[in-house]
Amino acid sequence: MRTSFAVAALAATYANAIAAPAPQDVEALATPEETVDGLIGLSKNSTCAHDPNNSKEVIVMLDKDQVPEAKTLLNKLGRQADNDGVFDVMDNSQWSAIVMNATSKCISYLDDLAEVKMVDETAEVKSFVTQKTGAPWGLQRISNDAGASGDPSGQDFTYSFEDTNLGAGVDVYVVDTGVRVSHAVFGGRATEGFSFTDTAADGDGHGTHVAGSAAGAKFGVAQNANIIAVKVLGDDGSGSSSSTIAGMNWVLNNHEKRKTQDGFVGSIMSMSWGLQGTADSVDQAILSALDAGIHVSVAAGNDGTDACGTTPAHLGGANSDVVTVGSVNINNEVSSFSNIGQCVDIYAPGEEILSAWSTGDNVINFLSGTSMATPQNSGVMAYLMAQNPTEFGQNPKALKAELLKMGRQDVISGSLGGSANLLLSNGVNGAVTKKRSVTGSPASWAKKLVDNDLKTRWVVTSDDSTLRF
Ligand SMILES: *[C@@H]1O[C@H](CO)[C@@H](O)[C@H](O)[C@H]1NC(C)=O
Ligand SMILES: *[C@@H]1O[C@H](CO)[C@@H](O)[C@H](O)[C@H]1NC(C)=O
Ligand SMILES: *[C@@H]1O[C@H](CO)[C@@H](O)[C@H](O)[C@H]1NC(C)=O
Numbered sequence: 001m002r003t004s005f006a007v008a009a010l011a012a013t014y015a016n017a018i019a020a021p022a023p024q025d026v027e028a029l030a031t032p033e034e035t036v037d038g039l040i041g042l043s044k045n046s047t048c049a050h051d052p053n054n055s056k057e058v059i060v061m062l063d064k065d066q067v068p069e070a071k072t073l074l075n076k077l078g079r080q081a082d083n084d085g086v087f088d089v090m091d092n093s094q095w096s097a098i099v100m101n102a103t104s105k106c107i108s109y110l111d112d113l114a115e116v117k118m119v120d121e122t123a124e125v126k127s128f129v130t131q132k133t134g135a136p137w138g139l140q141r142i143s144n145d146a147g148a149s150g151d152p153s154g155q156d157f158t159y160s161f162e163d164t165n166l167g168a169g170v171d172v173y174v175v176d177t178g179v180r181v182s183h184a185v186f187g188g189r190a191t192e193g194f195s196f197t198d199t200a201a202d203g204d205g206h207g208t209h210v211a212g213s214a215a216g217a218k219f220g221v222a223q224n225a226n227i228i229a230v231k232v233l234g235d236d237g238s239g240s241s242s243s244t245i246a247g248m249n250w251v252l253n254n255h256e257k258r259k260t261q262d263g264f265v266g267s268i269m270s271m272s273w274g275l276q277g278t279a280d281s282v283d284q285a286i287l288s289a290l291d292a293g294i295h296v297s298v299a300a301g302n303d304g305t306d307a308c309g310t311t312p313a314h315l316g317g318a319n320s321d322v323v324t325v326g327s328v329n330i331n332n333e334v335s336s337f338s339n340i341g342q343c344v345d346i347y348a349p350g351e352e353i354l355s356a357w358s359t360g361d362n363v364i365n366f367l368s369g370t371s372m373a374t375p376q377n378s379g380v381m382a383y384l385m386a387q388n389p390t391e392f393g394q395n396p397k398a399l400k401a402e403l404l405k406m407g408r409q410d411v412i413s414g415s416l417g418g419s420a421n422l423l424l425s426n427g428v429n430g431a432v433t434k435k436r437s438v439t440g441s442p443a444s445w446a447k448k449l450v451d452n453d454l455k456t457r458w459v460v461t462s463d464d465s466t467l468r469f
Helices: 005-017 069-077 102-110 137-141 204-215 241-261 280-291 371-388 396-406 441-451
Strands: 039-043 056-062 086-091 096-102 116-121 130-136 157-161 170-176 189-197 226-231 265-270 295-299 323-328 346-350 353-356 364-365
Touching: 005 170, 056 069, 056 102, 069 086, 096 102, 096 364, 102 116, 130 137, 137 157, 137 346, 137 371, 170 241, 189 241, 204 226, 204 353, 204 364, 204 371, 226 241, 226 441, 241 265, 241 346, 265 371, 280 295, 295 371, 323 371, 346 371, 353 371, 371 396, 396 441
Parallel strands: 170 226, 170 265, 189 226, 265 295, 295 323, 323 346
Antiparallel strands: 056 096, 056 116, 086 096, 130 157, 353 364
């Protein structure tokens, strides 16, 4: 078939002059005599009628010299651009294409048409997904659509990811009770950075657990990131806002130093604590960190109320580039303790989270709280930063936008108090593993070994008063 743009335009005028066929005549008119879009000689052929049951999705590339617009061929096939089975119609200065479902009969018909350059079956674009089995449920939840099911204390879920860097080169500052840097899951990647006392050792466990979820081997998201302990809370889990500011001051200075070093990707402050109200001083320190290009991930709080009432959670939502993180359980239900509302940006697994513990280098423990959801968010941030350092390494605004764009929408049930219904995702839709029995596993002995009723640990006090868990 030879058709030029000039011919098409003229023929269209001609077509306007002939009466449209009555609807009941459409079948009968699918003959060589019928014109397409008024194009004389471009006769309609019904070989490509939509058959959803026997089709393959194909990309039909058109010969621009033969047919100027994809729509012209579509008309010839008797298919509508907005019909079932036609998924995309593309035209540009270089080429035209149609993405549609076609039967094998239709495909060979298309193959023979002069105006068709090629017909390609749509190929699944496979990402290079790597998987680690033996993971806690949260890592499975953030790395596939289906999520996780079964006993959340199991350790045989599957963590899927595309970028095997897993946060390499990113500094995750765990601003918390300190970190047991010698713990097995850190493999030498954890260091003591700052402490308001004489050591950043973790006499409590909270900070070690958080660090393990952000970046620990086996239990963490960004399993190659650097962990830097910034101890602002005491071994009883309490502290003062002035300590948090001192900690952030140290982070800012260290970030500037690290920026000049080889292999540096960017910095994240992971902060699983809060005040009882708000504090301008702490807010200022956080906003300055953002200005310096440091990413900030904070917990929504465990009071089951609106997160907008406390520092630093209230900096989330539209208020700044801080990412405020709420908690869900294995069934995608918002945790009863989780703060909610417009200052919460995203929800992450926060119930029965298995991670490192501070009483020994091989001790693990289950904790629940928005404190546990937050480091998983920090881990995904580190993952994205290492995956694309140029775009996201030191750009809190761009990274937050990407993180929210990737979140899985509308899968959380329960009252969210006006926050977006968004679940943390690393952008991968990986495998799902069904949990087996955990009897006798390290998970079960660790569960017995230590107290797990920690949902009330993370509590907030005001400005200069004591912080409590
Ligand atoms: C459509 O084209 C096919 C293949 O060239 C041909 O066998 C068939 O008869 C045509 N049908 C109509 C209705 O023109
Ligand atoms: C397209 O074809 C696939 C089979 O390859 C089928 O699963 C799908 O339902 C079809 N969709 C439509 C709209 O025809
Ligand atoms: C496709 O298959 C289903 C189930 O076998 C059937 O009900 C339906 O009518 C078929 N549709 C077409 C267009 O053949």
